[in-house]
Amino acid sequence: MQIHDLYFEECLSEDTILKRVTELAGQLNHDYTDKEPIFVCILNGSFMFFSDLLKHINLSCETSFLRVNSYENTSSSGNIKEILGLEINLENRHVIIIEDIVETGHTMQFLIQKLSELKAASVSYCTLLFKPDAYLYSAKIDYVGFEISNLFVVGYGLDYNEKGRNLSSIYVKID
Ligand code: IMP
Ligand code: MG
Numbered sequence: 001m002q003i004h005d006l007y008f009e010e011c012l013s014e015d016t017i018l019k020r021v022t023e024l025a026g027q028l029n030h031d032y033t034d035k036e037p038i039f040v041c042i043l044n045g046s047f048m049f050f051s052d053l054l055k056h057i058n059l060s061c062e063t064s065f066l067r068v069n070s071y072e073n074t075s076s077s078g079n080i081k082e083i084l085g086l087e088i089n090l091e092n093r094h095v096i097i098i099e100d101i102v103e104t105g106h107t108m109q110f111l112i113q114k115l116s117e118l119k120a121a122s123v124s125y126c127t128l129l130f131k132p133d134a135y136l137y138s139a140k141i142d143y144v145g146f147e148i149s150n151l152f153v154v155g156y157g158l159d160y161n162e163k164g165r166n167l168s169s170i171y172v173k174i175d
Contacts, residue, residue: 001171003163008154008171012146017128017156017170018052020145024126025056027143028096036060037094040086042111043067044165045100048157049128049145053098064088068107090118100157101129102144105137129153129170148172 001008028037039057041050043065054063064086095115102108108125115123126143133150154160155167164171 003154003160006152006160007174008164009174010169011148011153011172012156012170014156014168017145021049021052021128022056024143024145025053028053028126029056029058032059032061032094032096035094036062037096038062038064038088038090040095040097040115041065042097042099042107045157045159046098046128048165049100050098053126062088066111068111086115086118090115090120092119092121095120095123097123097125099125099127101131101153102127102141103131103134103150105135105139108141109137109139128156129158 037059039050039054039061041047041063044067050063066086097108097111097115099108099111102125108127112123112125124142127141128145130141130144130147131150132147149172152160152173153170154164154173155170157165158170159165
């Protein structure tokens, strides 16, 4: 499959993704019983994961949306800009950040620090994808859907210069 100038092949099918997403929701249902958590969706890439995950959350909970951007073409710039702010008071609340992918970890560090400053009772991180070979920090990530190799992926919310977000499976760049 071609997107712009690059070629991709499927690496995680829709079935595989949805099975794992359901498992993650089960873990969160267990870990956040009676905690009334706030799920924070990191836009744009996490919209599909967030939606599928939240359908399987059976807790009393709230949702919020935050937009950050640190990516240009196919590499992380490390220069994170907050674009669209939270419109919810996080003080003394249990916050679960829902992210599409952790690569270098810069975005994760930025967000955990930022939301902790808002005096949340706890902040945890749940990412669908994790590239351990690109990760620059030592902090363990609370919830990880899949560990993948350090290659560029698209689909299921993730884009290549804004294309490919609508794909229901995840595709990896091939040479
Ligand atoms: P990090 O700050 O380097 O961890 O990068 C995190 C952000 O970069 C993610 O939220 C994605 O938006 C984007 N990103 C990282 N890897 C990929 C990829 O393989 N495909 C598409 N976007 C990616
Ligand atoms: Mg993202």
